[in-house]
Amino acid sequence: MDSNRILRDVGATVAATAASAGASWAAYNYLNGQAAEARTVIPHRTDDAPNGDGIYWPDGTGPHRYTRDAAVDLFLAVFGDSTAAGLGADIADETPGVQVARRVAAETGKTVRYANKAIVGATSKGLAAQIDAMFITGERPDLAVILVGANDVTARNGIRTSARRLGEAVALLVAQEAEVVVGTCPDLGVITAIPQPLRTVLRRWGLSLAAAQRGAVRAAGGRAVPMADLLASEFLAKPEHLFSPDQYHPSAAGYALAADILLPEVLAAIDEWGPTPLPQPPEVSEAVEQRRIITRVRHLLGRTHDRVTAGE
Structure with missing residues (x-):
């Protein structure tokens, strides 16, 4: 995710959403004011994520410098946005x-070459260029991990178009015999630096995109991991631990949690998971759902109704 993009484009996102919902001009101005407030809280990031490209051995060492004649068992490439790049991590x-590369090496006993091609600020539109840039060099990954989606929301890219572009990127990799695991759009509702109700507007858009991404990824032959559904409760419970100081990108602990979520599908993709069935994710992000204003009102009305009924 790119905090600069979300703060630059969020006003236009709100305008489009408010207009489509028939919201009043006063409501639009209110949400736009919240966007301006968020700009003062979330800093503009111009730095790059740490580079960990190289070879990782099962004994835990690495990264070792990769050369064309180096013997490796598995080539893992990562594509996507700033979350895929690891912005917010210190090292x-x-x-x-x-973290995924190290764990795959440790779990499988394989020597893993790792290359990160993700670009800070990227949307689904940029995935094909990231992949083509690798293909031009004659390299083909055995396994690819893609994390993308938040910038599509804040850039107001269409849900169907963004999902289609992701599906096309997955198809490019599958056509070259790569196994592909995609972490779908994260839940923007966990970013408390974005005030309500603006946060809910962005959250609903992101969850709709994640659902569309899941279908596109599966249709293209990839594996989809619902990051929003699996991570939201943890980030809501421990924001000071799982977010980096910019309050937007994950911290080291947040990325470790993301790697935990991705690892089962990654191992299954390369036939290393074993006979145990993969864990089944929930269909909705319940923790964030409970924090929606309308949900809290419904619960309040429900409790009031129960008390009235009990007194009758």
Whole structure:
């Protein structure tokens, strides 16, 4: 995710959403004011994520420098946005891609080459270019992990168009015999630096995109991991621990949690998970759902009704 993009584009996102919902001009101005407030809270990031490219051995060492004649068992490439790159981590070992690479090496006993091609600020539109840039060099990954979606929401990219572009990127990799695991759009509702009700507007858009991404990824032959559904409760419970100081990107602990979520599908993709069935994720992000204003009102009305009924 790119905090600069969300703060630059969020006003236009709100305008489009408010207009489509028939919201009043006063409501639009209120949400736009919240966007301006958020700009003062979330800093503009111009730095790059730490680079952890190289070879990781089963004994836990690495990264070792990769050369064309190096013997490796598995080539893992990561594509996507700033979350895929690991922005918010202080060192390369804290980024999600490196954490996945190390764990795959440890779990399988394989020597893993890791390369991160993700670009800070990228949307689904940029995935094909990231992949093509690798293909031009003659390299083909055995396994690819993609994390993307938040910038599509804040850039107001269409849900169907964004999902289609992601599906096309997955198809490019599958056509070259790569196994592909995609972490779908995260839940923007966990970013408390974005005030309500603006946060809910962005959250609903993101969850709709995640659902569309899941279908597109599966249709293209990839594996989809619902990051919003699996991570929201943890980030809501421990925001000071799981967010980096910018209050927007994950911290080292947040990325470790993301790697935990991705690892089962990654291992299953390369036939290393074993006979135990993969864990089944929930269909909705219940923790964030409970924090929606309308949900809290419904619960309040329900409790009031129960008390009235009990007194009759």
